[in-house]
Amino acid sequence: MKIDVTSDSTNTGTGPIAEGGHIVAISQADFGVSKSGNDMVTVRFRVIGPDDGDKDRELRAWYVLTSSQVGRYVAMARAIDPKMRAHDPTQQGDLNELVWGKPLVVTVQHEDDEYNGEVRIRERIKSHAGLSDAEVTALAGAYGSGLVPELIDETPF
Secondary structure, eight states: OOOOTTOOOOOOOSSSOOSEEEEEEEEEEEEEEOTTSOEEEEEEEEEOOTTOTTTTOEEEEEEEOSTTTHHHHHHHHHHHOTTOOOOOTTSHHHHHHHTTTOEEEEEEEEEEEEETTEEEEEEEEEEEEOOOHHHHHHHHHHHGGGOSOOOTTOOOO
16 A cells, blocks of 8 residues: 555544444455455445544455355445446456445444454444435535545555
8 A cells, every 4th residue: 555645644543433324435345265265355445524533544344255145245336336237246347447436325333342352342334325415415525526535545456
């Protein structure tokens, strides 16, 4: 990842991203294989809501592409574009064209997670939704007709 040291564009924040809805853009989407050998897509979401206290922070989610779990990926894709063409998420070109850089709304919930005897709060994306008219207007006012800020530190692969 390239880091622009001349700008304070990356808000590392402290603690977890707040619970609730956040307008995000997909800053990275990569096909891979899970530890258990299942196909999956790893997605990074950058908070872009212009009035969001967590603006410029990132969330990460994993979408396992098994028959019982592919619905989460489908929900994300439909939130981006309900008329998205059928595609193969195992093809990086399809991810770059249809998913990367696209805005949507995610709902974040906190969960306790124990790791090495320590309990930490983890951010989990519980739902995906398309942008409302008010959210489109807010993004257009902040970023112009592209609706998302230029994601200069991330490029599709």
